Amino acid sequence: MSLSLTNLRQSVPSPWSSIRSLPSNFPSQLPFTSAVGGGRPLVSSRTQTLRLRCLSALTPELKTTLDKVVTSEKVVLFMKGTKDFPQCGFSNNVVQILKSLNAPFETINILENELLRQGLKEYSSWPTFPQLYIDGEFFGGCDIVIEAYQSGELQELLERALLS
């Protein structure tokens, strides 16, 4: 299993590297940043975010990136904080469940990038975090993960996904 995951990661390095480097270079890739700022230098990322919120946060570029990210690993968790340091009880619940099932999973800290955070809400049509993706498909938030874990459905689905 670890071998195949390593291969998987090597075969699709681009979305991960782009997401990982998001905080420094991501906003500059957005075509409408300067238009929204009216040509003036943006005061801070906070101001920028507030302005962008009026528009759709899910740009075609972000959508393409997310399409790649959610399929780059079998299990991808968008959460507050990291696997080792969750910064929200709901995110922590999902991390602990996935860990207890020994499922390999990648996490992305949405607190590090406000644009990603807003864009993902639209991308998944889901208003809150955490958001779990299995096999490239949105599986659910914390409540759904807990319920599926208790019913055994999550274990089944993960086994199937990890074997495929």
Added chain:
Amino acid sequence: MGVTKEQVESSLRSKLSPSHLDVVDTSGGCGASFAVEIVSDQFEGKRLLERHRMVNAALVEEMKDIHALSITKALTPEQQLKKQQESEKSQVAI
């Protein structure tokens, strides 16, 4: 700024006509966090994810000010009845 339990209840009632609804304000007073238990025949034939999406959609305005929404139950009346019978049975068994 915050949302009241009554607002959440009235939106859910008008959009999902639940046969059972229990909304608990879990925010400790600021109105930013709620737990919802809901039974509605509109959930018939829908997967859990779709049911949660329906609840989220019914609360789309409120969600702007709610930070955490926990949907602890989203059942059809039939499932609710079954659960009640099961728990009664297990109590009898004890």
